[in-house]
Every structure is written in structure tokens, then in C-alpha cells.
Amino acid sequence: xxxxxxxIRAVTQQGRLVVALALVMTLVMGAGxxxxxxxxxxxxxxxxxxxxxxxxxxxANYGExxxxxxxxxxxxxxxxxxxxxxxxxxxxxQEFREDDRIEPTLTDEPFTDVASIVAMTAMQGEGxxxxxxxxxxxxxxxxxxxxxxxxxxxxxxxxxxxxxTEDGDEPAxxxxxxxxxxxxxxxxxxxxxxxxxxxxxxxxxVAAVLGEDADRQVLAFLPTxxxxxxxxxxxxxxxxxxxxxxxxxxxxxxxxxVVDSQLAMAELVDDRFxxxxxxxxxxxxxxxxxxxLTDSLIIVVxxxxxxxxxxxxxxxxxxxxxxxxxxxxxLVLVWTFGFLxxxxxxxxxxxxAVPVLLVGLSVDYAIHLFxxxxxxxxxxxxxxxxxxxxxxxxxxxxxxESTRSAMVLVVAGLGVAFVWVTxxxxxxxxxxxxxxxxxxxxxxxxxxxxxxxxxxxxGAVIPAAKVELDALLEARGYDxxxxxxxxxxxxxxxxxxxxxxxxxxxxxxxxxxAVLLTLGGAYGAAQIDTTFDQEDFxxxxxxxxxxxxxxxxxxxxxxxxxxxxxxxxxxxxxxxxAQLLVEGDITDDRTLERTDEMQASAAETDVAVVLPNGxxxxxxxxxxxESVAAENESFAATYDAADTTGDGVxxxxxxxVYDEFFEVAPEQARDVIHRTGGAGADGGEYQSLxxxxxxxxxxxxxxxxxxxxxxxxxxxxDGLQVTATGQIIVFHLIEQELFETVIESMLVAxxxxxxxxxxxxxxxxGSALLGLLTIAPIVFGVAWILGTMYLLGISFNVMTGTITxxxxxxxxxxxIHMTERYLLERKxxxxxxxxxxxxxxxxxxxxxxxxxxxVGGFGVLVFAILPPLQQFGLITGLTIIYAFLGSxxxxxxxxxxxxxxxxxxxxTDAPTPSADASSADAxxxxx
Numbered sequence: 001x002x003x004x005x006x007x008i009r010a011v012t013q014q015g016r017l018v019v020a021l022a023l024v025m026t027l028v029m030g031a032g033x034x035x036x037x038x039x040x041x042x043x044x045x046x047x048x049x050x051x052x053x054x055x056x057x058x059x060a061n062y063g064e065x066x067x068x069x070x071x072x073x074x075x076x077x078x079x080x081x082x083x084x085x086x087x088x089x090x091x092x093x094q095e096f097r098e099d100d101r102i103e104p105t106l107t108d109e110p111f112t113d114v115a116s117i118v119a120m121t122a123m124q125g126e127g128x129x130x131x132x133x134x135x136x137x138x139x140x141x142x143x144x145x146x147x148x149x150x151x152x153x154x155x156x157x158x159x160x161x162x163x164x165t166e167d168g169d170e171p172a173x174x175x176x177x178x179x180x181x182x183x184x185x186x187x188x189x190x191x192x193x194x195x196x197x198x199x200x201x202x203x204x205x206v207a208a209v210l211g212e213d214a215d216r217q218v219l220a221f222l223p224t225x226x227x228x229x230x231x232x233x234x235x236x237x238x239x240x241x242x243x244x245x246x247x248x249x250x251x252x253x254x255x256x257x258v259v260d261s262q263l264a265m266a267e268l269v270d271d272r273f274x275x276x277x278x279x280x281x282x283x284x285x286x287x288x289x290x291x292x293l294t295d296s297l298i299i300v301v302x303x304x305x306x307x308x309x310x311x312x313x314x315x316x317x318x319x320x321x322x323x324x325x326x327x328x329x330x331l332v333l334v335w336t337f338g339f340l341x342x343x344x345x346x347x348x349x350x351x352x353a354v355p356v357l358l359v360g361l362s363v364d365y366a367i368h369l370f371x372x373x374x375x376x377x378x379x380x381x382x383x384x385x386x387x388x389x390x391x392x393x394x395x396x397x398x399x400x401e402s403t404r405s406a407m408v409l410v411v412a413g414l415g416v417a418f419v420w421v422t423x424x425x426x427x428x429x430x431x432x433x434x435x436x437x438x439x440x441x442x443x444x445x446x447x448x449x450x451x452x453x454x455x456x457x458x459g460a461v462i463p464a465a466k467v468e469l470d471a472l473l474e475a476r477g478y479d480x481x482x483x484x485x486x487x488x489x490x491x492x493x494x495x496x497x498x499x500x501x502x503x504x505x506x507x508x509x510x511x512x513x514a515v516l517l518t519l520g521g522a523y524g525a526a527q528i529d530t531t532f533d534q535e536d537f538x539x540x541x542x543x544x545x546x547x548x549x550x551x552x553x554x555x556x557x558x559x560x561x562x563x564x565x566x567x568x569x570x571x572x573x574x575x576x577x578a579q580l581l582v583e584g585d586i587t588d589d590r591t592l593e594r595t596d597e598m599q600a601s602a603a604e605t606d607v608a609v610v611l612p613n614g615x616x617x618x619x620x621x622x623x624x625x626e627s628v629a630a631e632n633e634s635f636a637a638t639y640d641a642a643d644t645t646g647d648g649v650x651x652x653x654x655x656x657v658y659d660e661f662f663e664v665a666p667e668q669a670r671d672v673i674h675r676t677g678g679a680g681a682d683g684g685e686y687q688s689l690x691x692x693x694x695x696x697x698x699x700x701x702x703x704x705x706x707x708x709x710x711x712x713x714x715x716x717x718d719g720l721q722v723t724a725t726g727q728i729i730v731f732h733l734i735e736q737e738l739f740e741t742v743i744e745s746m747l748v749a750x751x752x753x754x755x756x757x758x759x760x761x762x763x764x765x766g767s768a769l770l771g772l773l774t775i776a777p778i779v780f781g782v783a784w785i786l787g788t789m790y791l792l793g794i795s796f797n798v799m800t801g802t803i804t805x806x807x808x809x810x811x812x813x814x815x816i817h818m819t820e821r822y823l824l825e826r827k828x829x830x831x832x833x834x835x836x837x838x839x840x841x842x843x844x845x846x847x848x849x850x851x852x853x854x855v856g857g858f859g860v861l862v863f864a865i866l867p868p869l870q871q872f873g874l875i876t877g878l879t880i881i882y883a884f885l886g887s888x889x890x891x892x893x894x895x896x897x898x899x900x901x902x903x904x905x906x907x908t909d910a911p912t913p914s915a916d917a918s919s920a921d922a923x924x925x926x927x
Contacts (some may be wrong), residue, residue, distance in 0.1 A: 521787030
């Protein structure tokens, strides 16, 4: 007895033992689920790159710190520069200080805004305050949940330490230096000052503060279209700096406090300003993403369960089969997630495709298994029974023999298709092992393990359980024979037979149309957008129907995306900065002149933020030294003496200039120049300097990378090495590498699967071409889905590319089932068109049930609130539809052409799958 026969006998004759072993396996694997951890950090996807290496260097040597986050409070109105509005902002700051939900998260000097500048300028009695205010916070974690790269504050006094803020450093206090102390006057004093002034007096101070000589950092509080010197503005910003979570992200208990505190800020802003103000911060964004995910699941999960239940009820028309099918899906998921836990593999963003793949494949296996079993039993129902005349055995005995004999045939025949499907899918997903990125390799391993689990569960456990339960019920008088879905005539059979009719009448035309559609899809794929933006993860405000759902199903209000768009259009964003790191002989006489040229080039790029004074928001050693020179006469003399050309840029004795810069303003110097030895060290060597460019909030990461890399390349050479870096650039490079890996893995998977099927079909059926034809509709389907994404305006990026890879995983299964069924019917002696008819109605019916379940179950995600879930549902649904159409309407024509021109006798010469199967009644069915 062969190994296959022993296996079949174990499944059909010792089902209880098989089920018991499966339950033990489930307990063991289930214990690993508790060890499964989740991670969403992009750091796990990071690979070696020069930009990432230089960013780490900056963070280590320029005092970068990611332990703060900056909140942007936008105030809008007819004139937000009048006395009433300025007072309201100061009072809001006081409310923040007094709120127990907010105050513990604030840094020592958390507020920076125009109101404080105006109040303190008035208290000093000066007519102008340009340069009196440090910059708004540009460091720390910012309004969109990513870490900013640097701070931005110019020196306000050459003898004062403080100045710039770093990534995560606290921003300047927003107070001009007062005789009363370095920290400046209190909020109470500032409020009292403005309350004591008339509207006209406040307006005069505002005009002086924002006049022609206004410091560029003060202008960063105002919209980019603000007219400098005007005492009228329709919007401005207040920056609030909080302690972060210590990890540079929005995770952990500390991050929860940040979220709660920013929600509290939003409440206070709404109470005071209504529609005239909003809070934009990492905590607000995190809260909306979490709420939109929850709202999405509350809406779509019941819809998905209802749809799947309805489809399975129609397809199975049997409660026991539904329970067995869903139970098998549950076993596959438990085994897979338990494996992840035992193996120490984290559940990351890519892993969301794994349960989709496994549910789709498991439903496919289940429907094929049950429908084939029904077909086999239905064929045996009226077959003559062996044995003596006139003395039939008890019905229970006949039924038991029938269900077991039918399952022998099914496991023997269908098992071949299951093995081919599993092998090709495993090969396809293990192609991800070629990736240099750990999470992508783990995605391939997890998928492969889950697919093998599905083979074991639906190739052994569920067949054994079904035989035992059917036999038990039929022994008690319950007839367990049901008609297979799609084989009983009617509209569905007629529709499925369309593939048969087309293959019989015009196979070449079908193939030609498929090829033309594929060429069109390939053209669209060549034009498809490949960008990946943060806004893709942020929900729009839901439609009215979602908000009007009853009780807990009603969606909430979402405003972050609209507010982000407003900030992008009108203001400087805190998180959108890039850096140019200059290394080498930075004391060379030409270094600062080249830095000035590089700074000017960066300012002229399309991605740089332009302030109301017409200048780009760029910080460099030159801007920092110019600011210090404006306040410190000694340093100004040294700075001017080093400029021999009169262009305002030192071109000699740079080491002496740097030395005095570090002496009079060490904090400002350390922010833009790195030397060994640290603060106050003598004789340290100068290693590097950096230029920080604030980029537009709506500029794509790709454009930022391309344009700033171009600036760096132009300045590189002659003893200096210039590198464009920053988190926006590093994350873009990570995303691009992920995208390239997805493409490479998909191509490797296609090549590997094609090679495997060609070898397999050459070995089993004598025709390698048959393997190529079986995989051809999958290639078509990939082109079709990419072309559809182009027409729908959906980007092909890491997320959507991973989903698209399901075309291979599930599409291969559909096509192998169809080819194997056709070959089996030909082996039984049917002519090609009769075999094809039985295939497209029998196997096609099972495929239709599988596709309808998967499309409906995941397609309802288009009603989700969260955009990634919407795209997930849409692309998954279309992918399965195209795979189904390719297998039922395109592949049959290819099989006919193959039969006519190549393989007319191959199928009939194929060996029978097993001795046990051949002994079953020929009217039964397998695959």
C-alpha cells in the first residue's frame, strides 16, 4: 500500500484519531498566540542607507532628542492680531497650565507665539521687537505623529545660551529677555500688560514687532501669505511643547498621556474659539486614526459576517458544513498566529494581508472539499448496490459506506489539486526570502506556514471530521446527501457555462480579448502613481449615512485631514524638514561660501517653505552667526574681518570664526556645527556643519528627496562631502526600498511558480506548456488589477502592492483547480467539451462560492472610515473577481486550444490517482 493510500485510509477510516491529534496541535499552537507582539514602527523596515547613517550621526552629535512633541494651535478670525485675540491666546495658555490633564505633560517653557512677543515688547517699552523672539518649536514629535528633525531658533543675544531647539528639545520660551531674569515675565504679567493697554497701543506694538525688520522666526507664526508689517491677519499659530514618550513615537503609557492631554487642549480651544481654532498634533492624529479604525470595524464587521453567512448559507445549505468550514478557518488562523508567537515574529503592517490570504484560501479549500464530496455522493445515490438481491442492507450502513467511499475519492483526487495549490503558493510567498528587509521575509514565512496549515486542515482534519459526523448523523436517520452548488441547473449553471460556450465557439477570440485587456492594463501599470503619503492613513469626515447609523454603529466626526490641509496650505509645518550635512575640511576658506551657495540653492527649490518676507525658511551656520553678530559686537567684528569680499560671508580664518562663535553662543553653535570635545572644550576638531531646510507640508517625500539630493550633489566635492538627509528623506528611502522589494518578490514569485508548474505538469501530464497556460490568467490578472488601480487613481505602493500579491496566492489556486478538474474528466473518458462543461459548472460553482465569500467578506471594507481599509477591501475584491473570471472564462478557452493543438491524448493517458479512488464509483468526482 502506497503512502498516499495509507493517508487516505487514515483520514476516512480513523477520523477520530486525526481530529484528536488536530485538537492537541491547536492547544500547543494556541499557546503561542499569547506571545505574539505587535509593532508599527518604521524602524523595523530600515536598511543600511547613507541618509539613515547621516541622520543617526546628526542625532548623536547635534544634540538631537526625540523626547518631546510639539502641538500647533491654530487661531482663525477676522483679525487675530488685535488686542482681544492676543489676550485670548495668553489666557488659553494659562488654562493649559491650570488643567490637570495638560500641565504634567508640558515642558518648563512650553509656549511660543506672537502674543507673548507683543506683551513682552510692550513691557520693555521698546518700539520694535524684531529679533526679540526665539523661533517657534520646530523640534520634537510634531503635528502628524512623526519626529521632527530639528528645532529652529536663532540666537536672541550673543551672550545668552538657549537659542535653537533640537529634535525633541524644548522650544524657546517665547519671551524676550527681561531685566527681571532669563526666563522672562510670567503669563500673568503678560496678560496684565495687554489688559492695561488700549487697542491702538497694542496695534502699534504689533506693527513694530511684525514690521520691516521683523525676525524671520517671528514670521513663522503667521501664514505664508501674510503681508509683512500689516496689523491684520486672519490666522496665526501658538506652539505648545510637551514631553513625549521617550521613544520618538506615539506608543506606550507616556504617549497615552500625550493623546489625552491634546484632546483636552482641543476641548479648551473649542470652548474658547469654537470654529475659529483647532489643535493639530500627534496625539490628535493618533486618536482619530484609532477612532476611525474602531468605527470602521464596528460598521464593516457585522456587514461582512452577515454577507459571508448569507453566501455560505446559499452555497452550503447545511449548518454542519458551515460550522465545519468556519471551524477549519479558525484552526488555520490559530495555528498560524501561534506559530508567529512561538517563532518570535511580530505582527507588523504587512501581516494584515496574511489573514486575508488564509481566509480566502481556506474558504476555497472548504468549498471545493464539500462540493466535491456532494458531487461524489450524488452520483452514488442511484448507483446499483453490490450484494444479494432482495435483501438490501440497512440504510445507515449504506449511508456510512457512501460517505466514506465518496471521501476516499475526493481526498485522492482533490488532494492532488490541494498539493499543487499549496506548493505553488508556498513557493510564491517564500520568494520574499530574497528581500534584505526582515519584516518582508517574515511575511513570506508566515504566509507559507499558514498555507501549509490550510492544506493539513482541509486535506485531513476537516475531511476526517466530516466523515465521522456524517456517519454519526446518518446512522440516526438523517440524510446528509446534498446537491453541489452550481450543478443543479438554473441561472448560475447557465452563467458558469458561458466559459464553456465561449471556449467551444470562439476560443481564439477569448484569448485575444484577454491579451488586449492585459496590454491595456500593462499600459496603465506603467503610468500608475507610486507615491505613499501620510494622508493616506487619515480619514475624511464620514458620509452622513455613516453618522446616522443607530447607536454604537454611528461614526464620529473627523477633522484632522481638513486641518492638515489648512496647515499645509497656510503655515510652516513642524515635521517637514530636511537637512544637508556637510563633512570634511569645514575650516577651508571656501566652506562658508559654498555653504551660502548651497543654502541659496535649497531655498530656490520648489519644496522649500517661503515666509511672508519672501525668504525661504532655512537655518545654517551662516544664519545662526548672522543672528549672533547682530547682538554681539565682538563676534560681529570677528565675523566681518573674515569677510574679504564684502559679500557678508567669511572667506578666511574660519577656524577662528568658529572658535569665537562657540565661545559667545555655544548652544547656537552646537546646533549647526559639530566639533569634537563638546561644549567649552578647547582645541576640538571641527567635523561637520548642517543646513536645515523647512519643506512644504504638502510636498511629496519623493520631491523633497530628489530636489535636496540634487542640491547636495551640486555642492559635493573639493574636500567636502554633502549628504541630503532627515526623517522625511529616510522614510522615503525606506518606502522606496520596500516598494522595490515588493516588485522583486512578485516577479520572483511569478517566475518560480511558472517554473514549478511547467515542471510539475511535464512530469504528471507530459506537457510543460499546460503549466504555462495554467499560470497565464494569473499574469493577466496582475495587469488587470494594476490597470484598474490606475483608472481609479489608487497608488501602487508598499501597502497596495502587498495586497496585489494576493492575485498570485489565490489566483493560482483557482486555475489549478480548473485545470486539474478538466484533466480528471478527460481521464474518465469524457470528450473535451463535456469535460469542460463538467469543470466550469462543477469546479466553477465551487470557485464562485469561494470568490463570492471572499469578495463579500473583504469587499465590505470599502464602507470603512479608514482609507487604508477602504483600499484594502476594494483591491482585494477586484483581485479575487479577476482571478475567478480568468479561471472560469479565459482558462477554458486556453485548455481547448491546448487540447486541439498539443495535448489531445495526454489527459486520457494519465494514471489514476490511487487504487482506492479508482475503485470508487466512476460517477463520483474528485479533482
